[in-house]
Amino acid sequence: MANLPYQCLQKCGDILVAANSTRIDSFNLESGSLLSSWSPPTMGDLQISESAELEEAADGPPAKKRKLSKASDEVEAQADVKENTNGKKKNKQLNVFESPAVITMASTKAGGHVIAVTGEDKSIRVFEVASNGSLKQVSQRAMPKRPCAVVITDDDSTIISADKFGDVYALPLLPDATSAEVPSAEEDSKAGSETPEPAAGRLFKPAANEFTIHSVRNRKALENQKRQTNWPKEKTDPTFEHNLLLGHVSMLTDLLLTTRNGRKYIITADRDEHIRISRGMPQAHIIEGFCLGHTEFISRLCIPAGRDDILVSGGGEDELYIWDWLSGKLLSKAALRNHVDSAVRDASPEAESKKPTVSGIYHAKASGQDSRDLIIVSCEAVPALFVYCLTAQKTLEHQQTVSLPGNALSVAINTVGGASQMLVVSVDCIHKPRSIKERREQTVSCPSLVALSVTDDGLTEVSPLLFAAVKDEGALSEKELAKLPNLLYNIENFRKREGAPEEE
Amino acid sequence: MAGPANKRQKREEYKSTSRTDGTTELPKKKFYRQRAHANPFSDHQLTYPSSPDAMNWGPYYPAFVQQLPEENAPTEPSETVDVSTTKDDSTLTTNQIRKLTQDVEVADIGCGFGGLLVALAPKLPNTLLLGMEIRMQVSEYVQERIKALRAQNPGTGLYQNAACLRANTMKFLPNFFKKDQLSKIFLCFPDPHFKARKHKARIVSTTLNSEYAYVVRPGGIVYTITDVEDLHNWMVQHFEAHPSFERVPEDEQEADECVQVMRTETEEGKKVERNKGPKYVALFRRKEDPPW
Numbered sequence: 001m002a003n004l005p006y007q008c009l010q011k012c013g014d015i016l017v018a019a020n021s022t023r024i025d026s027f028n029l030e031s032g033s034l035l036s037s038w039s040p041p042t043m044g045d046l047q048i049s050e051s052a053e054l055e056e057a058a059d060g061p062p063a064k065k066r067k068l069s070k071a072s073d074e075v076e077a078q079a080d081v082k083e084n085t086n087g088k089k090k091n092k093q094l095n096v097f098e099s100p101a102v103i104t105m106a107s108t109k110a111g112g113h114v115i116a117v118t119g120e121d122k123s124i125r126v127f128e129v130a131s132n133g134s135l136k137q138v139s140q141r142a143m144p145k146r147p148c149a150v151v152i153t154d155d156d157s158t159i160i161s162a163d164k165f166g167d168v169y170a171l172p173l174l175p176d177a178t179s180a181e182v183p184s185a186e187e188d189s190k191a192g193s194e195t196p197e198p199a200a201g202r203l204f205k206p207a208a209n210e211f212t213i214h215s216v217r218n219r220k221a222l223e224n225q226k227r228q229t230n231w232p233k234e235k236t237d238p239t240f241e242h243n244l245l246l247g248h249v250s251m252l253t254d255l256l257l258t259t260r261n262g263r264k265y266i267i268t269a270d271r272d273e274h275i276r277i278s279r280g281m282p283q284a285h286i287i288e289g290f291c292l293g294h295t296e297f298i299s300r301l302c303i304p305a306g307r308d309d310i311l312v313s314g315g316g317e318d319e320l321y322i323w324d325w326l327s328g329k330l331l332s333k334a335a336l337r338n339h340v341d342s343a344v345r346d347a348s349p350e351a352e353s354k355k356p357t358v359s360g361i362y363h364a365k366a367s368g369q370d371s372r373d374l375i376i377v378s379c380e381a382v383p384a385l386f387v388y389c390l391t392a393q394k395t396l397e398h399q400q401t402v403s404l405p406g407n408a409l410s411v412a413i414n415t416v417g418g419a420s421q422m423l424v425v426s427v428d429c430i431h432k433p434r435s436i437k438e439r440r441e442q443t444v445s446c447p448s449l450v451a452l453s454v455t456d457d458g459l460t461e462v463s464p465l466l467f468a469a470v471k472d473e474g475a476l477s478e479k480e481l482a483k484l485p486n487l488l489y490n491i492e493n494f495r496k497r498e499g500a501p502e503e504e
Numbered sequence: 505m506a507g508p509a510n511k512r513q514k515r516e517e518y519k520s521t522s523r524t525d526g527t528t529e530l531p532k533k534k535f536y537r538q539r540a541h542a543n544p545f546s547d548h549q550l551t552y553p554s555s556p557d558a559m560n561w562g563p564y565y566p567a568f569v570q571q572l573p574e575e576n577a578p579t580e581p582s583e584t585v586d587v588s589t590t591k592d593d594s595t596l597t598t599n600q601i602r603k604l605t606q607d608v609e610v611a612d613i614g615c616g617f618g619g620l621l622v623a624l625a626p627k628l629p630n631t632l633l634l635g636m637e638i639r640m641q642v643s644e645y646v647q648e649r650i651k652a653l654r655a656q657n658p659g660t661g662l663y664q665n666a667a668c669l670r671a672n673t674m675k676f677l678p679n680f681f682k683k684d685q686l687s688k689i690f691l692c693f694p695d696p697h698f699k700a701r702k703h704k705a706r707i708v709s710t711t712l713n714s715e716y717a718y719v720v721r722p723g724g725i726v727y728t729i730t731d732v733e734d735l736h737n738w739m740v741q742h743f744e745a746h747p748s749f750e751r752v753p754e755d756e757q758e759a760d761e762c763v764q765v766m767r768t769e770t771e772e773g774k775k776v777e778r779n780k781g782p783k784y785v786a787l788f789r790r791k792e793d794p795p796w
Contacts, residue, residue: 165704166711167711244710244711246711246714247709247710247711247712247714248675248711249544249545249674249675249704249712250675263796272675272676273554274678276678278714279796283747283794283796285710285713285714285717285746285747285748286714286717286748286793286794286796287683287714287715287717287718289683290555290678292554292555292556292678292679293554293555294554295554496547497547
């Protein structure tokens with residue numbers, strides 16, 4: 001009777017691709033009808049069709065399996081570790097049996113492919129989208145660290161992935177069929193790998209020696225090291241082609257590619273308040289500048305189409321920032337917190353005011369005489385969208401607050417017949433509005449997708465029948481529900497904790 | 505692990521007395537010891553400017569603060585628009601910050617107890633030098649040391665051009681320095697981070713080199729020295745692989761007066777000397793950016 005909410009929406013041609021936990025549904029954007037559903041193979045399927053899976057994902061064993069075997073290796077290697085660490089490892093192993101959830105998506109301009117990042121196995125999966133909406137996974141590549149944001153270059157040839165460790169990689173949309181056969185060492189050097197490891201099996205030689213070690217304790221440790229023979233294998237890089245473009249020493253939160261004056265740029269945002277402007281490939285190692293001024297984490301960036309000199313950024317702050325990104329100049333700020341507060345208070349007057357957490361910034365063009373540029377903002381655990389008008393003076397004017405039947409999760413924007421645009425918003429139909437944990441009464445039904453049309457006067461809800469045909473799931477397991485808050489509301493975690501203990 | 509209680513107490517006592525009695529004695533290192541490793545990825549309670557324009561350098565280089573301009577001097581047109589300042593006057597705005605007569609040009613990243621800084625300051629009297637250290641106790645020591653040295657040399661202006669602050673440069677270097685601001689960066693005896701899975705914590709990596717290239721002007725030099733051969737090879741490999749840097753040839757390297765100072769005056773350098781350990785030096789010049 002209930003459905004899991006869609007945590008990610010992505011428009012791919014005239015098809016809407018929506019991820020709901022681990023499943024990916026496709027819809028016809030015009031009619032709102034469900035076209036098809038894709039679910040990852042379960043562990044049972046995996047074992048049966050292991051060889052088939054191997055062929056399909058030409059880039060090595062399925063990541064889930066690999067992680068599993070790694071975990072057991074670790075357990076063996078550390079057989080003498082304390083009981084509780086062992087228990088932790090086992091827990092991790094158990095999780096592996098569960099299917100990983102989609103955390104972000106991107107699609108090609110041509111509309112033939114959609115890519116989805118699954119969090120637990122750090123994989124980038126590429127799907128072929130047929131015109132009838134059916135999805136076929138054509139590649140699955142496990143990245144070195146969990147990707148946080150992915151985009152596809154304008155020519156649809158390359159995936160750019162920004163990860164939790166601060167690094168940005170470029171990888172071809174589809175892995176070269178031959179690359180699986182290339183020995184890893186050669187691949188690594190070609191990829192300009194950052195950490196050239198000694199070949200496996202070579203005798204371990206400590207990098208420290210008697211000259212570099214001064215204290216008695218460290219000398220002892222070195223002697224022990226020299227005696228030790230069973231060195232655990234260091235993690236090796238993936239064998240598929242992936243090039244390190246740039247990196248922050250901070251968790252990356254968003255990534256944009258843009259072109260200005262015929263030059264390509266890569267824009268990256270991190271948890272430590274930086275927006276970095278780098279040159280596009282192949283000169284991504286050159287930093288052109290920074291947009292500095294945020295005082296909390298940045299979670300989302302948006303360059304409005306057709307206004308490509310402007311960058312709107314938002315995160316854990318009371319305001320949205322509007323930049324002339326190429327010069328790094330802050331043009332203006334737009335208040336967000338008071339609008340969020342009043343939206344929350346409309347529903348529950350006693351609600352406390354707190355710093356907003358921006359979960360999405362989108363650009364839409366209104367149909368109408370002025371064809372205004374609208375900036376649409378969603379915040380975590382807020383059942384509303386905030387609509388701003390981007391003025392000619394490069395400021396944001398709050399135009400409208402659209403309330404939704406549940407917390408806004410993700411937005412996809414569709415251009416209908418060239419001019420007028422439509423917004424599809426996924427809302428949290430499981431939890432109560434404004435809450436990330438409290439569940440709704442089972443009897444009250446809530447749509448998981450809402451369609452809005454964009455006009456100069458703002459957003460208006462269109463036929464509630466659109467996207468009504470969401471697949472029925474039957475009963476949801478408590479286990480699935482318990483995992484939801486982490487999946488749907490993870491941006492607030494970027495906020496730094498006050499009074500973190502200072503190490504001596 | 506925290507040391508014995510009386511150790512901390514003695515440290516507190518020492519600091520509170522020396523701060524108040526206006527002594528010009530150099531601080532004692534034993535009260536400022538801190539474990540040698542700091543995790544560059546964790547969120548320390550750091551203070552750092554939101555951007556280089558927001559940095560108030562005045563307290564660090566009091567002798568180089570610009571004289572107060574006429575009361576209603578026009579604000580510089582290059583200044584960024586800061587809407588918040590109109591509503592919020594609790595924070596120091598860019599207009600209130602007393603500007604220096606010149607910019608900081610030399611950074612000693614991971615300056616430790618400040619040996620290089622103190623040795624270099626008299627040799628480059630017209631350049632502002634900044635030591636940056638992630639460990640709070642150690643950076644405090646260097647600040648006290650510079651304060652004492654300035655007090656010991658009144659009227660000469662000696663050591664007025666050196667300062668130290670606590671910072672995590674791996675995360676926040678662009679918060680302190682503008683593009684092309686620096687002429688020299690020193691990376692002396694950095695933490696080797698032996699384990700391969702800790703290599704991202706090394707102060708030199710392909711991706712971090714891009715940030716060094718951003719703050720160092722073309723022609724500027726990054727100095728590295730270490731006693732760990734493995735780390736030396738790593739640094740050389742990563743700088744040489746970065747298109748913005750080229751290695752400085754050995755004859756030029758040995759002719760550079762800073763190299764000698766780096767070999768003999770850093771705390772680590774002296775320690776390695778005592779242990780008769782090797783020292784590996786490599787210099788890298790920032791190249792011009794290719795056309796774009």
